[in-house]
Amino acid sequence: MKRYLINILLGTAAITAVSSCKKDEKYTYQIGDPKIELKSPISAANFGDSLEFQVHVSDSEVALSTVKAQLYFTDDKVTETVIRTKQNGDYAGKIYVPFLKDIPDGKATLKFVLQNISQKITEQSFDINLSRPDFPYLTLVTESKSYRMEKVGRNQYAAKENFAAEVKGYIQAPKVGTQGNAMNFGWVNNVINLGSTAEIPFSNSTSGVYPIQFNTLTFQASPFIVVLLNGSQFSRLDDKHAKVELELAQGKTTTFEGIADLQDWWIDPDFFTKAADGTLSFKGSTG
Template sequence: MKSYLINILLGTIAVVSSCKKDEKFVYQIGDPKIELKSAISAAHFGDSLVFNVRVSDSEVALSTLKAQLYFTDDKVTETTIRTKENGDYSGKIYVPFLKDIPDGKATIKFVLQNISQKKTEQSFDIDLSRPDFPYLTLVTESKSYRMEKTGRNQYAAKENFSAEVKGYIQAPKVGEQGNAMSFGWVNNAVDFGSTAEIPFSNSTSGVYPIQFNTLTFQASPFIFVLLNGSLFGRLDDTHSKVEMVLNQGETATFEGIADLQDWWIDPDFFTRAADGVISFKGITGKYRIAADFALKYFVVEAMAGNDLAKLQEDGTGAVWIIGEGVGKPKVSSNQVGWNTDKALCLAPLGNKKYQITLKAGESINTNNINFKFFHQKGWGGEFGGTDVTTSSDLIFIGDGKNGRDSGNLGIKTGKTLEAGKTYLFTLDLTAGNKKAVLTVVSK
């Protein structure tokens, strides 16, 4: 019985194998043919290239016609047409508008396939060139500006602009098969096909050109800020940052900010001499310096390696403030509150001491505060009411029963901070993180 079953199984396998061989034998039969009926010798980048072809197969029904566009050996686009019957077919294939690709040759390939999967191909070389736009348009929320041609692929609108201009760029249709195009802001760069606003920025308001190159996608102006030769990286429309080592006492040379004299300079980290020269005041170390163009000041934060510094068990590192009634450069416009992203870094003085300089009526409220010290920029370790003591006659430490939560600072009843006077808050951790001593001195 077993022998009989095995013979049947082997016979079945032989039949299946024979069928597969027969299928391969009849595979890809027929005589598909392509005849190009329209001239396609040239096109612009960004065109929708129209083609007309006649297709036929005298033996087997047709299936599909594919039009493929190649830049060198790379297929960049493809369109497929169902070809159920012999006859004439028309279609379009898009020619991508890519940056940094000069005028040159491309190949359009037609691939016709019948239902037995037999194919025939025809290829044609075409000349591709970048469209010579007569003008571009800068589109902003309130107004559109004509960008005149100033050179090959180069355009500019020179107007009385504000220091910040947000808009995208439109290009008109060129040629019968051309398409209107747009250029907008994608991943901190200008890119094709977007209408997201480009954040142009100049050092001052006034008459200046906004420019764009349709070959390289390079645009200007954008403010480039440097500190001692190190370039700030863009964070968003109004913020950029740099991370670097700063040495105590060295000159801090800022470049790219025309109105630097109007910026607020944090007295905990910088000094500005009468002649305008700025020097770094903090202890030598690595810092993150963020430029806030809206509020016109630099946020300085201590770092440890590639991360923001945290308080260590031995009292070194950094101390941060989170809470109400305090904010730089002005509490009225930039209060920290309980938003940990705005936490203030105390300036490390060395020897496990940390300091923040606050001006009453400007960076600290005169009559109401409710903030505390933290081990990091965010929630986590913090200084509770039993971790900090002070002998100040102005400031008290909350214990949860005296009007403030544990560790939160308040102004004593009947006391106020004198408007216009500067107060130095110094936290001394030399006795340990659980035995911090806060001193508050006016000057």
């Protein structure tokens, strides 16, 4: 019995010794011959498009890994689509063209990067002309009603209706072209941003017929009541609160601008004195 156990142990040692002498295989990088061909020539698109493309990819020596479609504004990569390429052949995909504010019509670079499993790559780049979509109209969507905003200038839209002094809603742009997308503009951190349906707090000094406007290039809109205290503008906190930080001197006249019915507002008598002519002076400590 003892001899049998010793033989097994010696055999195991021999196998271990043989295995440890075997050298690791070395992996070769950057080999092969990846090739890519754009089969759907692209020369122009709109901001906000989901740009469709089709490519033929192949490598006669090494298996493929991925093909990437990358969009550059100048030298900045703004979006990318990655497709797994398990075998040679045709592949189709889409890449989103960001709709950003303050970017005029111009050229962008669409780059395709093909990589095989040895990490060897090949690239092709194409210049494309990008334009801001010419929306036929926009829609102001409120809780109770939607209003059509007509085009009144380049990138400029307006709805002129009998509005209340305060109107809350978001703005919707329709799809333009076969590759376009409908877009929403809403209120995010006290500014208008793409992709939100949070209500924009439009405000006018009085109710009545007035225009609500929006610019699809700058994302600027109106009207918003601007309230000033001694020339310093209040910033909105929420629907009922706003603030301004400045230094006031005791006994000095203070002026409010942007409030048409200031005489109807309650003014804290601990901090302001109201004269017979309606003017206000600061009675708190200077600071």
